[in-house]
Amino acid sequence: MAVTIKSAREIELMKEAGKILAYTHDELEKFIRPGISTLDIDKKGEEIIRSFDCIPSFLNYNGYPASICVSVNDEVVHGIPNKHHIIKEGDIVSLDAGVIYKGYHSDAARTYGVGEISPEAAKLIEVTKQSFFEGIKFAKAGNHLYDISNAIDAYVRPFGYGIVQDLVGHGIGSHLHEDPEIPNFRQRRKGIKLQPGMTLAVEPMINIGRCDVEWLDDDWTVVTEDGSLSAHYENTILITEGEPVILSLNI
Numbered sequence: 001m002a003v004t005i006k007s008a009r010e011i012e013l014m015k016e017a018g019k020i021l022a023y024t025h026d027e028l029e030k031f032i033r034p035g036i037s038t039l040d041i042d043k044k045g046e047e048i049i050r051s052f053d054c055i056p057s058f059l060n061y062n063g064y065p066a067s068i069c070v071s072v073n074d075e076v077v078h079g080i081p082n083k084h085h086i087i088k089e090g091d092i093v094s095l096d097a098g099v100i101y102k103g104y105h106s107d108a109a110r111t112y113g114v115g116e117i118s119p120e121a122a123k124l125i126e127v128t129k130q131s132f133f134e135g136i137k138f139a140k141a142g143n144h145l146y147d148i149s150n151a152i153d154a155y156v157r158p159f160g161y162g163i164v165q166d167l168v169g170h171g172i173g174s175h176l177h178e179d180p181e182i183p184n185f186r187q188r189r190k191g192i193k194l195q196p197g198m199t200l201a202v203e204p205m206i207n208i209g210r211c212d213v214e215w216l217d218d219d220w221t222v223v224t225e226d227g228s229l230s231a232h233y234e235n236t237i238l239i240t241e242g243e244p245v246i247l248s249l250n251i
């Protein structure tokens with residue numbers, strides 16, 4: 001599938017989807033506390049998304065059974081919410097959510113510390129978030145796709161963390177996953193030339209330890225192979241001639 005350039009109308013719809021998604025994340029951040037289950041987070045997220053007459057895009061996507069991916073500690077992404085999995089003080093919790101507004105998608109992820117967390121965990125969360133912002137400094141028309149990948153890699157590498165390679169960011173629009181794939185690690189080629197109207201989900205996934213990941217028997221939950229903590233940060237962005245517009249962040 002070719003990389004699509006969105007029309008002004010499509011961009012408006014994606015802006016609206018992004019605002020609703022940003023609001024959903026902001027509400028979930030306030031909701032997370034020790035004692036709730038990962039399923040409570042999913043239910044709350046779904047309720048917020050549906051209150052805007054939006055559809056949670058992950059629900060039933062390739063058979064994924066929930067609206068919000070909740071990935072705790074060594075879970076990298078795609079954790080399945082479960083009423084028996086109780087959040088506790090010191091956990092780090094990655095929430096990944098998607099909304100569909102009038103046929104258009106927005107996709108974003110955040111990682112939060114619950115109560116008091118270790119300095120090492122806090123640093124991982126901060127570096128993962130910052131790596132997104134370092135990457136998108138290069139997300140403008142005329143640059144190449146892998147300028148983003150290389151900037152994320154160059155920023156993260158000195159911390160000694162493992163950059164997940166088995167999962168990547170992606171184009172987004174009328175589908176959750178569109179071309180191109182967006183790796184978060186160094187590429188030897190340049191990749192496609194970025195053009196105004198491209199919409200991308202940039203989503204670094206970073207492990208404190210090694211980069212290797214594995215899939216649990218549920219066929220969804222991705223965990224670090226070495227059991228180390230992992231963080232995830234993602235937004236849907238719009239390429240312009242100048243600074244990218246972060247569609248899924250309300251400021």
Ligand code: MF3
Nearest residue numbers: 057058061064069078096107
């Ligand atoms: N942000 C995730 C991604 O881009 C979406 C979760 S996939 C789902 O892959 F299957 F859980 F929906």
Ligand code: CO
Nearest residue numbers: 107201203234
């Ligand atoms: Co995504």
